[in-house]
Each structure stands twice: as C-alpha cells, then as structure tokens.
Amino acid sequence: MLNVGETTGDAFKRSVWVLAVMSIVLLFGCREQTNPTEPVADGAMRIVSMAPNLTEILFALGLDDEVVGVTRHCNYPPQALTKPKIGTFWQPDVEAVLAGRPTLVIAEDFAQQRQLTEQLERLGCATLTVKIETIAQLYDGILSIGQAVGRIEQAQTLISRLKAAQDVLQTSIADQPPLKVLWVIQRQPLRVAGTKTFINEMIEAVGGVNAIGPTVNVYPPISAEDVIAAWPDVIIEPANMPNSREAQTRSAGEFYAAFRSVPAVRNKRVYVIDGDLVSRLSPRLDQSLAEIARCLRQD
Amino acid sequence: MDLTPNKLWIRILAATAFLFAAIAVCLLIGSVPVSLFDALRGPTHDGQSNIPYEIIVHYRLPRMVLAAIIGAALAASGCVFQAILRNPLADPYILGISSGAGLGTLAAVLLGWSWTVFGMSAMMLTAFAGALATTWLVWGVGRAAGRANITGLLLAGVVVNAFLSSVIMFLTSIARADQVQTTMFWLMGSISEMQQVEVIAASGLLTAAGVGVLLRLGPSLNMLSFGADEAAALGLSVSRTCAAAFAVAALMTSLAVCLGGLVGFVGLIVPHAVRLVAGPDHRQLIPVSALVGAAFVVIADTVARVVVAPAMLPVGVVTAMVGGPFFLILLVRYMRNLHWQVK
Numbered sequence: 280m281l282n283v284g285e286t287t288g289d290a291f292k293r294s295v296w297v298l299a300v301m302s303i304v305l306l307f308g309c310r311e312q313t314n315p316t317e318p319v320a321d322g323a324m325r326i327v328s329m330a331p332n333l334t335e336i337l338f339a340l341g342l343d344d345e346v347v348g349v350t351r352h353c354n355y356p357p358q359a360l361t362k363p364k365i366g367t368f369w370q371p372d373v374e375a376v377l378a379g380r381p382t383l384v385i386a387e388d389f390a391q392q393r394q395l396t397e398q399l400e401r402l403g404c405a406t407l408t409v410k411i412e413t414i415a416q417l418y419d420g421i422l423s424i425g426q427a428v429g430r431i432e433q434a435q436t437l438i439s440r441l442k443a444a445q446d447v448l449q450t451s452i453a454d455q456p457p458l459k460v461l462w463v464i465q466r467q468p469l470r471v472a473g474t475k476t477f478i479n480e481m482i483e484a485v486g487g488v489n490a491i492g493p494t495v496n497v498y499p500p501i502s503a504e505d506v507i508a509a510w511p512d513v514i515i516e517p518a519n520m521p522n523s524r525e526a527q528t529r530s531a532g533e534f535y536a537a538f539r540s541v542p543a544v545r546n547k548r549v550y551v552i553d554g555d556l557v558s559r560l561s562p563r564l565d566q567s568l569a570e571i572a573r574c575l576r577q578d
Numbered sequence: 579m580d581l582t583p584n585k586l587w588i589r590i591l592a593a594t595a596f597l598f599a600a601i602a603v604c605l606l607i608g609s610v611p612v613s614l615f616d617a618l619r620g621p622t623h624d625g626q627s628n629i630p631y632e633i634i635v636h637y638r639l640p641r642m643v644l645a646a647i648i649g650a651a652l653a654a655s656g657c658v659f660q661a662i663l664r665n666p667l668a669d670p671y672i673l674g675i676s677s678g679a680g681l682g683t684l685a686a687v688l689l690g691w692s693w694t695v696f697g698m699s700a701m702m703l704t705a706f707a708g709a710l711a712t713t714w715l716v717w718g719v720g721r722a723a724g725r726a727n728i729t730g731l732l733l734a735g736v737v738v739n740a741f742l743s744s745v746i747m748f749l750t751s752i753a754r755a756d757q758v759q760t761t762m763f764w765l766m767g768s769i770s771e772m773q774q775v776e777v778i779a780a781s782g783l784l785t786a787a788g789v790g791v792l793l794r795l796g797p798s799l800n801m802l803s804f805g806a807d808e809a810a811a812l813g814l815s816v817s818r819t820c821a822a823a824f825a826v827a828a829l830m831t832s833l834a835v836c837l838g839g840l841v842g843f844v845g846l847i848v849p850h851a852v853r854l855v856a857g858p859d860h861r862q863l864i865p866v867s868a869l870v871g872a873a874f875v876v877i878a879d880t881v882a883r884v885v886v887a888p889a890m891l892p893v894g895v896v897t898a899m900v901g902g903p904f905f906l907i908l909l910v911r912y913m914r915n916l917h918w919q920v921k
Contacts, residue, residue, distance in 0.1 A: 467701065468763045468768050468770060470759070494888055495889060496889045499886075499888065499889030499890075500889060500890055501890060502609070502770075502883050502890050503641075504608050504609060504633055504637045507610065507633055507637065508610040508888065509888070523690075540629065
C-alpha cells in the first residue's frame, strides 16, 4: 500500500526492486528445480526409493546414508522410518521426490510409478525401473540395483545367501507330502492369493501347494463353497497392519468357525503371520520362507 | 387387459413356480460338483460329516434364500418408486439410498470396525444406518420443497446422491488399497454365505410383510398412476399414500442393501419387464415383480458363483450384464404393451 507522502516515482522504483529481487529468487529456485540431478557438494549418491521392498534392498546393500527418500509405508529396516517421505507407492509426490535432490530414483514397474519416472526423466533425473513380481525377478532386481549404485559384489553376496537359504528349505522338505495352503488376503469378501502370484511361488518353495486352482483374477474373490472345495490343510492370513496381528488372530477363530469341516480349521491350523514380511518380495525372502515353512511344519 | 382374480392368482402361482424352479436348479449348480443323492444322506455319512449335504444346506441354500430376499425387496420397491415418482427411470436407489449406504460401509471399513451383532457385520449395519439416514434427509428436504411435490423430492435425491458420492470418492482416494477393494466389491453388489439363520429368517419376514403392505396400497398406486390431481379428485389422500409407500419401499431397499450391497438393475428392469409382459396393474405388478426379482437374483448369483470359478464375480455385474440385453429383447417384443395407466 502506498504512503500518503510517497510520490509515484518512489513507488515505481520500489516495484522495480521488488520485481528484481523476486526474479532472482525465482531464477535460483528454478535452477534448483530443473537440475535435480546436479551433484551436491560432496558428490555423494542420493537415492529415492518408491516402494517398501526397494527400500529394503537398498538398506541390505548397505546404502543407509545414500537413501534420501522413501514411501510412507517403508517401515523396514527401522532406520527407514527416519528418512524423508515422498508419498505412497500408489500416490507418489513428485515435488517431495525433487526436494530430496536425488541422483537416482528407483521405482517399480507399475503405471503410477512409470508416470512419475517419465516426468523425472524429462527433468533430467536418472531413474531405474525394476519389475519384481516373482522370486527370479527379485534376484534380477537386486542385481540391477546393485549395478546402478555400484554395489555389485554386495548384491551378488545377498543373492547367493537367499538362494542358499531357499535350497536348504527345498532339501528339508523333499520327502514330505505337499500340504494344501489357502492364503487369505482379505475376509470381506473372501479373497485369496491365486496361482499367478509370488505367494504361490513361496508356498511351493516350502513344499506346499496352493489350495485354489488357476483363476482369471490374480487375487480372486472366492465363495465359501470354494473354501470347502479347496479343502485346505493350512490357512495362512498375513496381518493387514503391523499392529493388527493379535486382533486378527483373535477374530480368526470366530470367522473360520463357519468352515469347521475343513481340515485346516478342524486341526486348528489357521495362522495369522506378519504381513509386512511375507507380502513383500524383499531381501528378507529367507525369513518369509522360514515363517511360511513354520506354518506348514507345525503339527 | 382386465385383471380378474383368477388371472391374478394364476400369474402369482406361475411366478412362484418359476422362483422355486430357479432355486431347485441353482442349488445343484456350483463350483463343486455335488450330487443330490449324496446330499440326501443327511448331515453325517459313515461317521464323517457329509460334505455334499453341508455345501447344499449350509452354503448354497442360505445364500440363495438371501439372494431371493434381496431380489424381491428391490423389485417390489422399484415398482413403488416408479409409481410414486411417476418416472420410468426411477429405481430403488434413485433417492440417494445407494450413496448413503455406500458411505456407511466405507466408514465402517475405514474405521476398521470388524465387530458383528447377531452375525451382521459392522459394514452391513452402517450401510443400513446410512441408507435410512439418507432416506430421511431426502424426504425431509423434499417435503420442505412442497407437499406432494415430486420434482422437489427427485431433485433432493439427485443432489444428495451426488454430494454423498463425492464424499465417497474423497474417502476412496485417501484409503488403503485393501480397504478400497473391500468397498468396491460391496458397491458392485456381493452376496455372502456368512449369515445367521435368524438374520435370514428375520429379513425374509420383513420383506414379506413389506410386500404385503405395498400390496394393500396397490389400488391407491393404481389411482396415482393417472397423476396426483386426478388421484386426489378420485378421493385419494395422495400425500399419505406417497408417504406410506415411500417409507415401506425405502425400508425394504435399505434391508436389501444391508444384506447384499448395491445389486443394481433389478429394481429398474424387473418391474418394467413384468409391466411389459403382464400389464401395469399394481395389485399384480408388486407381487409378481417381487417373485420374478427374487428368481432373477437367484439365477444371477449362481452365474456369478460359477462363471469364473473358483473365483466369483460381484452379483451386480451379472444382473446388469444379463438383465440389460434380456430387457431390450422384452422391450422390442412387447413394445405395444408399453403404457402406465390401468385401463
């Protein structure tokens, strides 16, 4: 607002100054925004992870300090909780990603993520997209991330450790008859893991067999009758939330009582396990497989 | 087209026979091949539980009865909404019940409520509460707009529907993926087997009572089909008839929505189909629609169970996909019967 004593000339001069200052600020701001890949002072790597399992891979490769952005669902290892958040897997926030001035953004091969990486590529930011939907792809993904961040050796060590753990399980179950496993991801409506999932792979890796046959859906909703038809020996339910495991275990008894003729329920072999562990294809694959193997082994 | 008591009874009996035939056939269809002969051996066989018996009696039959109740409630209330709103596009969801119930369900899912009361889940009860609350709101606003003012009521319904839908969209956009899945499946209509026998019996009785009351209102609804002024001139208390029919139909719709989510299309096409084939007299339209609607949802639900087995489809998808073309065929075949008023 103009002062009464002020002349128009003064006001004009002041406006010019304000404009000049604003443009300089804007210019600097833009420089920062349009060159997000410009190395920071020490030239260190700055990596943003767009998915919880990618975060786990990065930490497993020893990149604790290089990770500068993770999703809101990245809760393992615990250090990941302290990193800046860039939104969620499904709704990444491009501004939050850029604010981390990343030298590399690692994303999964999903439409929402690809949209973001294309945007980042246009701005000159390096990205790496990996597809991790099977165990083999997990190994490939770890390797290509290792290559991209210059940690090939660590990546190879990690892969051979996971493969060795898988082999040990494989030989230990060689002579057991396969148990039928129903993997329930949701109760209302009843939805299970189908045969085209990595969960199916994990079940088979520990000597089980998916109780549900091939379906059109990847995670098919099924009717109660299909639970009877599947006739599972074991029912496994990953907990939806890190803190909901106990509550889910408690309500499982009541919920599955309707299926009391099914062997899994009759023999009290319904297990609620850590969802964050088993629902991610991560470097903790050995732990996931061990956890599932435990469910199948208990008699 | 005169409706004699004989004709009425013959048609009701035919529709009843159709319903029971549909249930009998659908009982034997499922993802598991089950022989009736095995099932008839009773609950236990050779000291073990008899699985065919269990599948038919504990899973398929309750689910089918539930499907029939939902179909009957939606089709009968669809007739009534079309009559009191004097609008051929009216269906039981037109006045916002669907979005109110949807919001109730979504709230239960987002709050993580997993308690049950008499075998009814939190989702079902909040859906019922949401449907009733929306009905009251729309009725209140509609009445404020003017007595027996149908346009006011319709507009209030449309606007409340649009508003609540946007709230649903907002909540969906911030919900977790698994919560969205649960809600979406419900919004597409899904009938589950997990029902207490008491709940099914109570719902069945309520629906039967509702159809009974609507049937009593049949002659008044017939008069109403000439228009509100003409009906008033014939000595009908238009606003009282509308209020009573509206309350009963809304209650029945809320019940159906609570039991099976938003099963679409039944409340719209079944009354029209019956009207095309058998004529517009409400004394006949209401009971025959209820029976045909029941059979229709029973068949649609069976298709939903088996067509992609062992997975299943939401029943609402099937009612729309099967019902749409079927209705078009009827429309072409019986076009000359297309009239509203009772001659």
